[in-house]
Amino acid sequence: GQIASRGVTQYPVGFNGTLEYLPGVAPASTIMGVSTVGLASEFNSMLWAAGFDYNGTSGYFEWNYESGHQMNITSNSWGWVTPQYYELWGQYSLIYAAMATPGFFNATHYPGMVQCFSAGNSGPGYATSTPPRAPQLINVGASTSYHTFDEAYGDGQGFDQIADFSSRGPLTLGYAKPDVLAPGRNNWGLVPMYGATFGITGTDGTAVYAGTSMACPMVAGVAALLVDAYRVENAGASATPDMIKTIIQSTADDIGMDGLSQGHGVVNAWAAYDYVANGAGNLLYTYDSMEN
Numbered sequence: 001g002q003i004a005s006r007g008v009t010q011y012p013v014g015f016n017g018t019l020e021y022l023p024g025v026a027p028a029s030t031i032m033g034v035s036t037v038g039l040a041s042e043f044n045s046m047l048w049a050a051g052f053d054y055n056g057t058s059g060y061f062e063w064n065y066e067s068g069h070q071m072n073i074t075s076n077s078w079g080w081v082t083p084q085y086y087e088l089w090g091q092y093s094l095i096y097a098a099m100a101t102p103g104f105f106n107a108t109h110y111p112g113m114v115q116c117f118s119a120g121n122s123g124p125g126y127a128t129s130t131p132p133r134a135p136q137l138i139n140v141g142a143s144t145s146y147h148t149f150d151e152a153y154g155d156g157q158g159f160d161q162i163a164d165f166s167s168r169g170p171l172t173l174g175y176a177k178p179d180v181l182a183p184g185r186n187n188w189g190l191v192p193m194y195g196a197t198f199g200i201t202g203t204d205g206t207a208v209y210a211g212t213s214m215a216c217p218m219v220a221g222v223a224a225l226l227v228d229a230y231r232v233e234n235a236g237a238s239a240t241p242d243m244i245k246t247i248i249q250s251t252a253d254d255i256g257m258d259g260l261s262q263g264h265g266v267v268n269a270w271a272a273y274d275y276v277a278n279g280a281g282n283l284l285y286t287y288d289s290m291e292n
Contacts, residue, residue, distance in 0.1 A: 001022070001024060002024055002025065002214065002217035002218055002221065003024045003025055003026055003029060003031065003075060003217045003220055003221040003224065004024045004026060004027060004028075004029045004030070004031045004221070004224075005022055005023050005024035005027060006023065006024075006027050007021040007022060007023025007024070007027055008021070009021070009022075011206045013188045013206055022188070022206065024221055025217075025218055025220075025221025025222055025224070025225065025269065026221040026222075026224035026225050026228075028228075029221070029224040029228075032049065032069065032071055034046070034048060034049050042092070042095075043095055044061070046074065046095070046096070046099055046113075047061045047099075048061075048069060049069065049070075049071045049074060049113070050063070050070060050071065050099055050110070050113050051063055051064055051065070051067040051069065051070030051071075051110075052064065052067075052105070052107075053067060061105075062107075063105065063107035063109070063110045065109060071113065072113065072114060072223075072224070072227050072238075073113065073114040073115075073116065073220050073223045073224055073227065074099075074113055074114070074115050074116060074220070075116045075216055075217045075219075075220035076115070076116060076117045076118065076132075076216065077117075077118045077211075077212070077213030077214075077216045077217065078118075078213075089131040089132070090131075092131055092132045093131055093132040093133050093134045093137075094134065095132075096115050096117075096132045096134060096136075096137055097134035097135070097136040097137065099112070099113050099115060100112050100113055100114065100115045100134075100136035100137060100241045100242075101136060101241075102240055102241070111238055111240070111241075112240060112241040112242075113241060114138065114220075114223045114227070114241045114244050114245065115136065115137045115138065115241070116137070116138045116140060116216050116217075116219050116220040116223065117132060117133075117137050117138070117139050117140065117216065118139075118140055118211070118212035118213045118215065118216040119139045119140055119141045119142075119166060119167045119177060119178040119212045120167035120212060121142075121165045121166070121167065121211055121212055121213075122165070122167045123141075123162075123163075123164060123165050123166045123167050123168055124164050124165070124166075124168065125168065126168045126169065126170070126260055127168070127169065127170060127171075127172075128167040128168055129167040129168065129169050129171060129177045129178065130167060133171050133175075133177060135175060136241070136242065136245075137179075138179050138180070138219060138223070138245050138248065139177045139178040139179050139263075140178060140179065140180060140181070140182055140184075140212060140215045140216040140218075140219045140267075141162065141163075141166040141167065141168075141178035141180070141181045141182075141184075141212055141215065141261075141262070141263060142162070142163040142165070142166040142181060142182070142183070142184025142185055142210065142211065142212045142214065142215040143160055143161060143162055143163060143166075143181040143182060143183055143184065143185065143215070143255070143266050144160065144161045144162070144163055144183075144185040144186065145160070145183040145184075145185060145186060145187050160253070160255055160266050161255060162181060162255070162257055162261050162262055163184060163185040163210065163212075165210070165211075165212075166178070166181070166184070166212055166215075166261075167212065168260050168261050169259075169260040169263075170260055176259050176260055176263070177260075177263065178262075178263040179245065179248075179249055179263045179264060180219060180248060180249060180252045180263045180264050180265065180266070180267045181215065181252075181255075181262055181263060181265065181266045181267065182215035182216070182218035182219050182266065182267045183214070183215060183218060183266075184210060184211055184212055184213075184214040184215030184218075185210045186208060186210060187208065187209075187210075187214060188206055188207075188208055218267065219248065219267050221269075222248060222267055222269045222272055223244050223248065225269060225272075225273060226239065226244050226247055226248070226272055226273065226276055227239065227244065229273055229276040229277055230243075230244075230276050232277075233276060233277055246283050246285040247272050247275055247276065247283065248267060248272055249263070249264040249285075250264070250275070250281065250282065250283045250284055250285065251268050251271035251272040251274075251275055251281055252264040252265035252266055252267050252268055252271075253265045253266045253268050253271075
């Protein structure tokens with residue numbers, strides 16, 4: 001819902017029950033769900049979502065340019081860790097970094113995938129960001145958005161500060177995370193009708209709740225807008241995942257926190273689009289981590 005809600009249904013949000021449409025960040029995008037926690041292998045699920053098909057003869061997944069199940073972006077808000085995965089955190093990070101890298105897995109024309117992951121809710125201490133973590137991924141922390149209180153207390157409630165629970169960097173090897181922040185504290189959001197199963201209250205498909213799991217799909221939605229805009233502006237050519245990440249980081253709004261807390265700042269969808277469509281702003285980046 002945060003990403004692709006079409007905004008055709010009104011919900012009684014706010015303290016006075018005013019009916020409002022709640023479109024997603026990228027309402028024209030297409031969503032595909034894959035099983036990453038449970039019976040299916042996370043790695044196999046992600047390969048399938050990236051357009052790889054299993055070859056029963058060779059016993060390997062092979063990238064299929066014509067597959068009908070190739071996604072451009074993943075949004076990952078898992079919200080749980082279990083002890084049996086602790087020793088595999090490094091391997092998982094490498095796997096998802098590979099999925100984001102064009103041409104990997106001996107697939108010459110594989111375009112890579114934009115991989116968005118929630119940073120975790122283990123703040124406010126430093127070095128609390130949860131795996132998977134790698135330079136190629138977009139790790140998203142949570143910023144505040146108290147507009148839910150505007151109707152009770154007036155306009156201008158506090159927003160765009162880092163949420164206290166949002167996990168901070170650095171990573172084990174010193175790499176700075178998160179990459180950006182997005183609204184994830186006291187927002188109205190679309191949730192499953194069975195949200196109570198996960199501790200989210202809401203009987204009409206909406207709820208006010210918090211977490212970097214809420215912030216991550218916001219950034220994935222912005223990435224979807226940029227993928228589409230880049231194709232429009234470049235005669236159908238696609239931006240690489242690292243370029244999409246660079247645009248999102250370089251156009252984010254600095255909120256005055258240190259880089260291990262806010263990353264590059266709060267994501268700014270309009271500024272990101274303005275760069276792609278009109279060349280407004282500047283990009284600051286190095287791709288050394290990708291090349292190595």
